[in-house]
Amino acid sequence: MESVELSEFVPDFEAAVGRVAETGERVRITDGGEPARVLLAAGELAELEHFAQRAGDYGTLPRIRPRPTDERWRPFGPEEQGPYTRFVHSDGVRMTFRRGHEVVAELKSAAECAWVDERARLGRQGYMSPKQAAAFEEFLARRPPVGDGIAWIAESWLGDEPFSVLDFVKGREPEEVALAYGADPGDLAAGLMLHEVRERDLRDGAGEFMRVLAFGGVGEWTWLGYLSDDCGGRLTPPPAEQVKLVSCACQAKYDFRYCRDGEYQGPYPTEDDLGPPSSAYQINWYTPGEMPFVPDAPLGFLNVHIRRAEELTHWTDPVELFFAGLERALGLALPRQNLTTGHVRCARLTA
Incomplete structure (x- = not known):
């Protein structure tokens, strides 16, 4: 040179x-x-x-x-x-x-x-060339959900049941993540189960379910469910991918956040990365049949998966369809039977 x-x-x-x-x-x-x-x-x-x-x-x-x-x-x-x-x-x-x-x-x-x-x-x-990219996206979008997926929980989640906040952390062990979120180490060692907390609340009126963190692993993801959005740990180094879903039924507001390597992926592009990060995407903005994100947005890769969920699944509610798109795009899943019956691990939050 x-x-x-x-x-x-x-x-x-x-x-x-x-x-x-x-x-x-x-x-x-x-x-x-x-x-x-x-x-x-x-x-x-x-x-x-x-x-x-x-x-x-x-x-x-x-x-x-x-x-x-x-x-x-x-x-x-x-x-x-x-x-x-x-x-x-x-x-x-x-x-x-x-x-x-x-x-x-x-x-x-x-x-x-x-x-x-x-x-x-x-x-x-x-x-990839546009033709290669289109074929690859079609292939990815046709993948079936992992296990039970997450669309099944959408109806009860809209009523903050069983948890108003659902987090997914990729590539970390469930106990490691639970401790980072403030789980009681004693409950982890004892193997506390969610149904035990529910039964104790019904019997004694202790109200422990309000400050409990349920967790587990499906595929590459650790999932966590809890009721207070104040809860949430900081993992070091940040996980490769992280998803947060927040239901606020009283405001009819349902938020979605997606991070890669600790960086929030906004729903809209910003010029030269100088603009302020956009707030969380509200799932209730999504209208079936329309692309939720502009193609150049960091979340634009989700469009093809959400549209494919509209075409191939039996779900009809917008939140169910949005969740079905996340299943295919990211491989998110929750254990339906065990979570419904309370046979999942949990711990009380120490703070």
Whole structure:
């Protein structure tokens, strides 16, 4: 990669921009001999940004891109050299170079360019052509639910029964998660069962069910059920995937949250990841027959599974259909008979 010192590039950018425009090769801009910025073709940057936006939250780089803070040089207005026009961004570091009506090159800080390169690499790993992606999504959406699934619980859940909050944590052992949520270690050691708490409440009126945490494992997921949304543990490191479903029957409000590696996946896209995270998606916004999420949203991958649930299942209520879509997309399940009869493990919450 050719290198140009910043002090030489600023007053005379035509040669470097011309090289990038004609060859597509990058030019490294150094400051005191140290890499500071990168000049690259606009077409290459467009491709990198495309894949970087689709990289999800995987890898070691932070989700928020590094933004330049160097403001030593910020001229007013565009500057022309030969066939090229330079437009300096407000931070004084990023620059856009145009030839006629065509953008030919972009200047980025070295840190931001490295960030985009790495995220684009991660995004490309899962790339399929539109035809391949459509066929693969069809295959995934046709998968049957794991075990009993979760759609069966939707009707009683809308009345906060048996629990108003259902959490699913992927890849962690049930006892580990229960302890992180504040479960009494003594109850775990004793193997306390949910039906025992119910029977004791009916006999003694102890009200222990209100502060009990039920839990278990199905497939790759640990599930947890409890009544207070104040409960909830912080797992370190964050699990690969985590789902929270919250019912508030008195407000007819039913929330869905999905996280990957501790990062909340909002229902709507944000520009450059700078916008505030959207609030939890309210399941009652979903209308059967319509896509609940725009395709570019972090949750857009759920659309095909929810639509397939509409076509292939016997469920009719919107919450049941939404749950049936989650079954197919994520493999969520609850043990229907054992949970209904109370033959699942539980523990009282210590806080």
